[in-house]
Each structure stands twice: as C-alpha cells, then as structure tokens.
Amino acid sequence: MPELPEVETVRRGLAPALTGRRIARVDLRRPDLRFPFPPDFAMRIEGRRIEELGRRAKYLLLHLEGGLSLVVHLGMSGSLRVEEAIAGADSFHYERAKDPRHDHVIMNLDDGKSMTYNDPRRFGFMNLVARDEMDASPMFRDLGPEPMGAAFDAACLARALAGRQTPLKAALLDQRVVAGLGNIYVCEALNRARLSPQRIAATLARRDGTAGQRAERLVHAVKEVLAEAIEAGGSSLRDYVRSDGTLGMFQHAFRVYDRLDAPCPTPGCRGTVRRIVQAGRSTFYCPECQR
Structure with missing residues (x-):
C-alpha cells in the first residue's frame, strides 16, 4: 500500500x-x-x-x-x-x-x-x-499529527506513547499516534534510531510523561527517512508508480526493509538484518544495534 x-x-x-x-x-x-x-x-x-x-x-x-x-x-x-x-x-x-x-x-x-x-x-x-x-469527518477525526509537521516532536510522541504496553512498531503504525506512517518507513526509521521494534512503546516516555533521548532520536529518524523518500519519489515494490509512470527510487536506499541477512548498515555494527512477524506484518531490523 x-x-x-x-x-x-x-x-x-x-x-x-x-x-x-x-x-x-x-x-x-x-x-x-x-x-x-x-x-x-x-x-x-x-x-x-x-x-x-x-x-x-x-x-x-x-x-x-x-x-x-x-x-x-x-x-x-x-x-x-x-x-x-x-x-x-x-x-x-x-x-x-x-x-x-x-x-x-x-x-x-x-x-x-x-x-x-x-x-x-x-x-x-x-x-x-x-x-x-x-x-x-470519520476519515480524519482520529488521525494523529503529520510526521513532517512542526507539531510532531519528541514531546508529542512521548505523550502519545505514555502508558502504551504494545510493541513500539505497532504503536507507530497506529494512525492515531502519527498519521501516514506504514510498514516500510517505520522499519527504516527504527533502524536509524537504533530502537527495537519489539521495545515497549511506553519506554520512550519518562515516568513523568516527558520525552527522553529515545523519543528525540526516533522523531528525527522519522522526519529524515520521509524527507529522503519523498526526494527519491517514494518506493516502488509492486504496483506503485509516480504520476508520470516512472518508478520511485527509495527502495534502493533501504537499510533494513526486505534486506534479510544483509549486513546492518549502522557504522560499527556487526549485526545482520533479521525478519520477524508482528501482527501479520514483516518487520526487518538488526537485533544487534536496535535495542
């Protein structure tokens, strides 16, 4: 999709x-x-x-x-x-x-x-x-903030995740937390932020609900990966093409998504990309550096 x-x-x-x-x-x-x-x-x-x-x-x-x-x-x-x-x-x-x-x-x-x-x-x-x-309207009333907008910052993310005992990846796919993120870019952002998709979502907020360094890193990674993907015209895996009929190019820059057994691209990491299934979706990540 x-x-x-x-x-x-x-x-x-x-x-x-x-x-x-x-x-x-x-x-x-x-x-x-x-x-x-x-x-x-x-x-x-x-x-x-x-x-x-x-x-x-x-x-x-x-x-x-x-x-x-x-x-x-x-x-x-x-x-x-x-x-x-x-x-x-x-x-x-x-x-x-x-x-x-x-x-x-x-x-x-x-x-x-x-x-x-x-x-x-x-x-x-x-x-x-x-x-x-x-x-x-029912389509929009429950959507979270736009991830590229100024309203989506570490404090916003920490508030949305406070108390959530679900895995971090599942929380990020919840459109009420942040709007527009999907499987590919959540996998990519979590790798850049060095956060495990299995981490409990609530751990990105401190006990008082404020944002910690993990939330700061993740917000930066989300914005960075989305900006780079837009610049590349998106990712073409199956059906997606741009409005002029050409393919997006960001799939050539994937760090972990669909790169099972490839070396982790994080500098200094000796891990390899692994795949697990979460809520019926493939999750790609490096268990060595994503904690």
Whole structure:
C-alpha cells in the first residue's frame, strides 16, 4: 500500500497539471471501488475548478471550488495519471503500463487533458467531504499529527506513547499516534534510531510523561527517512508508480526493509538484518544495534 512518501510524490506530480483546471466531465466505469461512490458523485464535481491539491496522512485531497473536497485513497494498487486527450504528450504523459480494463474513473479537464484512476485490486476509494467539515469527518477525526509537521516532536510522541504496553512498531503504525506512517518507513526509521521494534512503546516516555533521548532520536529518524523518500519519489515494490509512470527510487536506499541477512548498515555494527512477524506484518531490523 502506498505510504506517505508515495502519496506526497503523487500530489507533487499532479499539482502542476491539475491546479486551476476545471473538471468538465466525469466518466465512471463502475458503480464502486472498495466502497460505492457517493450519491450523484459525477454530477457534484462536474464543472468545479480544482483550487488546490493537498494530502492528509495517506489520503490525496483535491480541494474544489465551492468548499467541496474530493478525497482519494489509492488502496493497494491504485494510481492516477494525467494524459492528453488528443495526440501528443507533456511531462505528465503516462506510458501505459497499466491494463486499461482497470481504468475505473476518468475525469476530463477543460484544457483537453484527462485524469484517470486505475486500480486492478479496487482497494482504493473516493469520497466527497465539505472542506470545513473535514477534521470532524470519520476519515480524519482520529488521525494523529503529520510526521513532517512542526507539531510532531519528541514531546508529542512521548505523550502519545505514555502508558502504551504494545510493541513500539505497532504503536507507530497506529494512525492515531502519527498519521501516514506504514510498514516500510517505520522499519527504516527504527533502524536509524537504533530502537527495537519489539521495545515497549511506553519506554520512550519518562515516568513523568516527558520525552527522553529515545523519543528525540526516533522523531528525527522519522522526519529524515520521509524527507529522503519523498526526494527519491517514494518506493516502488509492486504496483506503485509516480504520476508520470516512472518508478520511485527509495527502495534502493533501504537499510533494513526486505534486506534479510544483509549486513546492518549502522557504522560499527556487526549485526545482520533479521525478519520477524508482528501482527501479520514483516518487520526487518538488526537485533544487534536496535535495542
């Protein structure tokens, strides 16, 4: 499933082509994705101008004129591409690697281009939310802070983890603690912070609930790995591609994820990467330096 860096990469790729454009016509190829489309979905967004593209956690947000926001979740295999409706291409042209049978939503824009949502597994979905009611909507009301934002600091993390007896990795995957983190980047951040995924989450807070050095290291590692992943265009493992059809490159910089038995890259560490299963998910880490 695309995580925060992948969704942010898609947002940055689409924004120049979509911002200011008007949705002229919507072609729904089926009545649902993971969930049914909202009632009168096409009619409610046709004719509206796309004012801004945003992101919250793993959700892509198309803020439309009139205070309505189109919320897009890519699920496991969803992708968005912008292409010319006539012969010719620009930097956002998508060289078809996706089966057009899975083109489920096509939005024709007022400049002759179209944006297509392709999703072979149909785990993604689209919804419409009033922009001024977004924070209170069921999708967003329980989300934690954005990890790249100033609000996410060591004190914030310590407060969220205080008293939690679950493994640290499981706590970080809880979207109520911090929004947008997924399996790959939690594994990578924990290795950089030299913290075991099996450590009890509450140990990152002192007895009085304040942040210790472990929380400081982890927040720094989370922000660092996300920034590097976004710069690299995200990670392409199975279905994910950028909005221009190219692959993300951060998978070539993985320290531990999917690197079973490889030497730990931490300077001075002689350990090797191990894999365990936590809550049905693969966890990669170095038992030698991650404590």
